Amino acid sequence: MKIPFSPPYIDEDVKQEVLSALESGWITSGPKVLELERLVAEQTGVSHVACCNSATSGLMLLLHWYGVTKGDEVIIPAYTYAATALVVVHLGARPVMVDCNEDFNIDLEEIRKKITPKTKAVIPVDIAGWPCDYNQLNALVKSPEIKAKFNATTEVQKMLGRILVLSDAAHSLGALYNGLPMGQWADFTVFSFHAVKNVTTAEGGAMVVNLPEVFNHADVYRTLKLWSLNGQTKDALAKTNGAGWKYDIVYPGFKMNMPDICAAIGVAQLKKYKEQILPARKKVFDNYVERLREYNWVQLPPLDSVNKISSYHLFALRINAISESARDKMIESISAKGVSVNVHFQPLPLLTVFKNMGYSIHGYPQAYDNYSREISLPIYPGLDSKTDYIIDSIVEAYNEVNG
């Protein structure tokens, strides 16, 4: 049996939606992107969502919108994908990495310790689709002692008057925190529609605007769209549709817009995400939990509770009392049985680019412990009939490696 790790969800509706974009005579940013923005806004219960060509682009654009630049610091978890840190580096600022908790998410006490007058933003990451502790994080950045440290240097920083909370929700579309969806818990929330994500546009991202009321959300949305299209006053569709050929470039923007042909995939998927795709993922997740909980060498991922419901993006299994090299041997054995598994994530200080910047894994013991024992199992709709085979492969691999 061959079980891929994370194939995209492509059904007849996705094909029809893409075909309609192809046949419409318009394939770059246009009506499909607007429809996807409307659907994400509906899913998250907010008024304004701006799509772009990746979560990486969205995170970088939003930090730039907040004026993050050389000399500034942005607090991020050491346990995440490299993009969370690289966007900070690209703006000339310094990523300040903090350790995570046993649940994989950023450690709030560590954040508190690392805040300085240079801190402009914090990027919590909902690892595997499991929400961070947003109530505590929001209370921290709004507390008088932390606000007193904040040194506003741009107009928007003065308006907000505190550290920006920018949620990297690349994994957590559809997850709930205290009954409300991701998108409503940070100043901005960024979803990823990369090919392996719960909802995909092949490549793509969405920026959800949820700033306090002093900001006009429609204005922020317009700015984000303008800056993600070179700062150009009329997009190509507007020019084609009779708005006249002449445009202006009013800001040195970026080329980060999402094409309609990509948005079409996401539109078809999002229409059935809550009712079909998400429950189908949960079914696989629950199957794993039910079978795996009988083994005392298994550490299950955090399970849904009253205040946190996952989006089941990853099934992050951990093996108790195993070394990194024995875990790697287990992965080899599982792969040899035709089951594709993965590791999420290598903590950033283990990666060459960050080592060369001076980061060292020694400051992040929990991140290393989580990583060294972790195996991400495949999880996607339709896999529930194969979960027994997957579990059998894991149990056999464990017995082979551990005698």
Ligand SMILES: Cc1ncc(COP(=O)(O)O)c(C=O)c1O
């Ligand atoms: C935690 C996290 N943040 C950011 C990203 C970047 O997403 P994108 O590929 O859409 O830029 C990813 C992608 O895998 C991710 O896992």
